[in-house]
Amino acid sequence: xxxxxxxxxxxxxxxxxxxxxxxxxxxxxxxxxxxxxxxxxxxxxxxxxxxxxxxxxxxxxxxxxxxxxxxxxx
Numbered sequence: 001x002x003x004x005x006x007x008x009x010x011x012x013x014x015x016x017x018x019x020x021x022x023x024x025x026x027x028x029x030x031x032x033x034x035x036x037x038x039x040x041x042x043x044x045x046x047x048x049x050x051x052x053x054x055x056x057x058x059x060x061x062x063x064x065x066x067x068x069x070x071x072x073x074x
Contacts, residue, residue: 005066014069015057021074022053029053 033046056074063069 007066010066010069011060011063014060014063014072018056018060018072018074022056025074026050026053 029046029050033043033050035041036043036046053074056072059072060069063072
């Protein structure tokens with residue numbers, strides 16, 4: 001009997017994994033943002049990276065295969 005994959009469960013697990021992986025990255029970007037603001041440096045790149053990290057879990061919704069889900073990483 002072949003193994004059945006529950007794709008919606010795989011998507012949910014991928015979202016959870018991505019959220020866990022991005023948490024320390026977002027925290028590091030928060031620190032970098034505060035430092036950049038304090039020193040008057042440009043923050044656009046930091047803001048863009050934070051948005052990219054926030055958007056990662058949504059990529060799991062647009063994936064249509066397990067390979068696409070596996071390919072999503074921080």
